[in-house]
Amino acid sequence: MKNVLITGAAGFLGSHLCDRFIKEGFYVIGMDNFITGDIRNLEHLQSHPNFEFIEHDVTQHITIEKPLDYILHFASPASPIDYLKIPIQTLKVGSLGTHNLLGLAKVKKARLLIASTSEVYGDPLVHPQNESYYGNVNTIGPRGVYDEAKRFQESITMAYHRFHGLETRIVRIFNTYGPRMRLNDGRVIPAFMGQALRGEDLTVFGDGSQTRSFCYIDDQVEGIYKLLLSDYVYPVNIGNPNEISISDFAEEIIKLTNTSQKAVYKDLPVDDPMQRQPDISLAKKLLNWEPKVSREEGMKKTYAYFKSLSKEDLFKRDHRDFSKHIKP
Numbered sequence: 001m002k003n004v005l006i007t008g009a010a011g012f013l014g015s016h017l018c019d020r021f022i023k024e025g026f027y028v029i030g031m032d033n034f035i036t037g038d039i040r041n042l043e044h045l046q047s048h049p050n051f052e053f054i055e056h057d058v059t060q061h062i063t064i065e066k067p068l069d070y071i072l073h074f075a076s077p078a079s080p081i082d083y084l085k086i087p088i089q090t091l092k093v094g095s096l097g098t099h100n101l102l103g104l105a106k107v108k109k110a111r112l113l114i115a116s117t118s119e120v121y122g123d124p125l126v127h128p129q130n131e132s133y134y135g136n137v138n139t140i141g142p143r144g145v146y147d148e149a150k151r152f153q154e155s156i157t158m159a160y161h162r163f164h165g166l167e168t169r170i171v172r173i174f175n176t177y178g179p180r181m182r183l184n185d186g187r188v189i190p191a192f193m194g195q196a197l198r199g200e201d202l203t204v205f206g207d208g209s210q211t212r213s214f215c216y217i218d219d220q221v222e223g224i225y226k227l228l229l230s231d232y233v234y235p236v237n238i239g240n241p242n243e244i245s246i247s248d249f250a251e252e253i254i255k256l257t258n259t260s261q262k263a264v265y266k267d268l269p270v271d272d273p274m275q276r277q278p279d280i281s282l283a284k285k286l287l288n289w290e291p292k293v294s295r296e297e298g299m300k301k302t303y304a305y306f307k308s309l310s311k312e313d314l315f316k317r318d319h320r321d322f323s324k325h326i327k328p
């Protein structure tokens with residue numbers, strides 16, 4: 001049996017990856033400090049014989065007794081609201097956290113896959129974005145803490161690959177959605193669905209002409225799994241190229257949820273990328289992978305999940321105290 005360590009395991013993507021690796025017959029060690037995650041995402045695995053959980057902040061030294069074959073580093077705040085609230089933690093988990101995991105991978109002779117992002121392309125001047133595009137990032141803007149941490153993460157990972165011969169993989173994830181996203185994390189899908197369920201208007205930022213391309217979680221996990229087992233060391237985009245403007249998307253959600261509310265327009269956040277669509281030619285060729293779940297089908301499943309949450313969850317605002325996670 002092969003052992004895999006998954007950081008960010010209590011989060012949206014991490015918890016689905018735990019499920020997938022358990023299903024594939026791995027022994028899974030999940031690690032998280034719950035800064036943006038939720039233990040309920042892992043409740044169903046707690047008594048599984050091939051699963052263990054370690055509560056730990058990956059920016060601190062990591063000790064694992066067992067041998068490791070694979071490490072997937074998914075710990076990081078991922079929503080603009082989260083990384084604006086905890087900018088230093090975001091920088092640390094992408095830099096110090098990644099450094100710790102690279103060191104661990106070296107000692108264990110494990111293969112490490114890191115979760116990078118379409119944000120390395122910033123507000124892109126090339127459309128759709130392919131892996132050879134270097135990006136257009138404002139280093140000192142509010143999103144810079146996330147974008148630059150992820151860019152540094154890619155650089156240090158390649159340095160460990162080149163200098164130490166470490167086996168590494170880099171996935172550039174484009175907007176991914178599905179069950180277990182946090183309802184109040186501020187990302188557009190939980191935001192719109194939560195607003196529809198609470199009977200509030202849907203808040204479209206800017207004039208809504210900015211675009212995104214949404215990938216369903218099962219497709220994303222399949223792409224990551226295939227990339228991990230491939231022999232390709234350079235970054236690979238995984239996402240769904242089906243692009244839509246945010247104002248059209250709000251209309252789709254209004255229809256899906258049958259809400260009588262409407263879209264209302266608010267200020268556009270600073271440096272909000274104007275267009276985003278992955279060029280997935282490389283993933284198609286290399287991994288024989290492409291997304292299979294349509295936006296209609298994926299949004300239905302995601303809405304069913306949000307509808308199943310308690311009233312308390314639905315109306316819970318994010319009043320968490322992050323200070324306990326911030327060590328001097």
Ligand code: NAD
Pocket residue numbers: 007008009010011012013014031032033034035036037038056057058059073074075076077078079093097115116117118172173174175176177182
């Ligand atoms: P999420 O917030 O649901 O999950 C992140 C998890 O990491 C949380 O459980 C959080 O508690 C944990 N974490 C954060 N800092 C930590 C630390 N220092 N030590 C231990 N655990 C820590 O977000 P997500 O959407 O599941 O994103 C997971 C990863 O995928 C992130 O690295 C993110 O940058 C990347 N990503 C996600 C998307 C997306 O659309 N969901 C897009 C691009 C990249």
Ligand code: UDP
Pocket residue numbers: 079080175186187188189191192203204205206210212246268269272273
């Ligand atoms: N957005 C919006 N209303 C919201 C939340 C987000 O119009 O309540 C917009 C946001 O400005 C961005 C897009 O939706 O243009 C996607 O935002 P998200 O936070 O999901 O992720 P991003 O792709 O910007 O990281």
